[in-house]
Amino acid sequence: MKTVIFFGLFTATTLLYASIENEIGISVGTTALQNEDGNKFKNYGASATYQMNRFVVSPRFDIDYVKVSDYDGVGSLWKASVNGVYEYENQTEFTPYGLVGLGYEKVSSEVKGKFESHPFVQGGVGVGYKLKNGYKAKVEGKMLQIIGGEDENHEMMLGVGMSFPVGGQEKRRRIVRRRASSKPVIIRQQVPVYINSRTCSKKIAGADRDRDGITDRADQCPNTPCDFSVDRFGCPVKATLRINFATASAMIRPNSIPKIHNFANFLLRNRGSMVKIVGHTDSVGKSAYNFALSKRRAKSVADRLIMLGVSPARVSFDGRGESQPIAHNGTVNGKAQNRRIEAILSYPNRRRGR
Numbered sequence: 001m002k003t004v005i006f007f008g009l010f011t012a013t014t015l016l017y018a019s020i021e022n023e024i025g026i027s028v029g030t031t032a033l034q035n036e037d038g039n040k041f042k043n044y045g046a047s048a049t050y051q052m053n054r055f056v057v058s059p060r061f062d063i064d065y066v067k068v069s070d071y072d073g074v075g076s077l078w079k080a081s082v083n084g085v086y087e088y089e090n091q092t093e094f095t096p097y098g099l100v101g102l103g104y105e106k107v108s109s110e111v112k113g114k115f116e117s118h119p120f121v122q123g124g125v126g127v128g129y130k131l132k133n134g135y136k137a138k139v140e141g142k143m144l145q146i147i148g149g150e151d152e153n154h155e156m157m158l159g160v161g162m163s164f165p166v167g168g169q170e171k172r173r174r175i176v177r178r179r180a181s182s183k184p185v186i187i188r189q190q191v192p193v194y195i196n197s198r199t200c201s202k203k204i205a206g207a208d209r210d211r212d213g214i215t216d217r218a219d220q221c222p223n224t225p226c227d228f229s230v231d232r233f234g235c236p237v238k239a240t241l242r243i244n245f246a247t248a249s250a251m252i253r254p255n256s257i258p259k260i261h262n263f264a265n266f267l268l269r270n271r272g273s274m275v276k277i278v279g280h281t282d283s284v285g286k287s288a289y290n291f292a293l294s295k296r297r298a299k300s301v302a303d304r305l306i307m308l309g310v311s312p313a314r315v316s317f318d319g320r321g322e323s324q325p326i327a328h329n330g331t332v333n334g335k336a337q338n339r340r341i342e343a344i345l346s347y348p349n350r351r352r353g354r
Contacts, residue, residue, distance in 0.1 A: 027161025053286035134165035241343035250296035282335035294319030
C-alpha cells in the first residue's frame with residue numbers, strides 16, 4: 001500500500017511540473033545487496049529518473065527496479081525515492097554532481113527478519129557528459145542505508161545511462177485569420193523572377209540584365225531576382241531583427257511587436273528570402289533548461305511572423321541556449337542583452353549566373 005501511494009505521488013508530481021523544461025533519465029546498472037563479505041555487484045536492474053532543472057538544487061524523482069540474485073525466494077525489488085541534485089557546472093563538457101535523498105524499498109517476496117520492505121536514505125555522485133541538443137551521457141554511483149531493518153545494512157548501486165530534456169511549450173494561442181477587415185491588406189501575387197513581366201521590369205539608362213534598377217557595370221550581385229529590394233550595389237537589402245526577453249520568459253514584450261511587424265513586411269516585400277530565428281539565453285539556470293527556453297523564444301517569434309502572413313515554408317527556428325553570449329553574464333545589463341533572438345536572412349533562390 002505504501003508503494004502504491006508513493007508511486008501515485010510520483011506520477012502526480014510529474015504531471016504537475018510538465019509545464020517547465022525538465023530532464024528524463026534512463027539507465028541500467030548493478031546492485032550489491034549482501035555486503036558483509038565484500039561488495040558483490042550481481043543484481044542487475046534498470047532505473048528511470050525525472051529531474052526539474054529550474055532550481056539550484058534540482059528535485060529528482062527516481063524509480064529503480066532490481067532483479068535479486070543474492071536471496072533465495074526473493075524475485076525482485078522496487079525502489080522509489082525523492083532526491084536533491086546539485087550540479088557543478090563548469091566550462092568543460094563534463095558536469096559532476098552529487099545527490100542525497102530518501103525513499104522506500106518494496107521487496108516482492110519478503111524474507112522475515114532477513115530481507116523486508118523498508119524506507120531508506122541514500123547519497124551518491126555522478127558525472128554527465130554533454131551531448132548535442134541538451135542530451136547527456138551519465139555515470140552514477142549511489143549508496144543506500146536501510147532504516148529500521150534488522151539484518152539489512154546498506155546497498156550500493158552503479159549505473160550508466162543518458163538523459164534528455166523535456167518540457168511543455170507555453171500554452172499555444174489559437175490564431176484566427178480574418179477573412180476581411182475594414183482596412184484590407186493587399187498582397188501581390190508572387191511574380192516569377194526570370195520572366196520579362198511589366199511588374200518586374202525597371203527601365204534605366206544602361207544595360208540591366210536582371211532588371212533590378214542597377215546597371216550591369218555597377219551591379220555586384222548579377223541575376224538577383226527582380227522582385228527583391230536591392231541596395232546601390234545591386235545586392236539584396238539586408239534586414240535584421242533582434243529583440244530581448246524577460247528572465248525565464250519566452251513572451252514577446254509589447255515594445256518588440258512593431259519590430260516584428262516591420263520585419264514581416266520586409267519578408268513580404270522580398271519573397272525569395274528565407275529566415276531562421278535563433279534564440280539565446282543568459283547563464284542563469286541549468287543548461288538543459290536554457291536550451292529549451294531558447295527554442296521557445298525563437299518559436300514565439302517565428303509563430304508571430306507566420307501569423308502576419310509570412311509563409312511557414314520560409315520560416316524556421318532553433319535554440320542555442322547560453323552557449324553564444326554577446327555580453328558578459330556577470331552583470332545585469334549583460335544578461336539582459338543575452339536574453340535575445342536573432343534573425344538569419346538568406347536568399348537560397350538567387351542565381352549567380354546563367
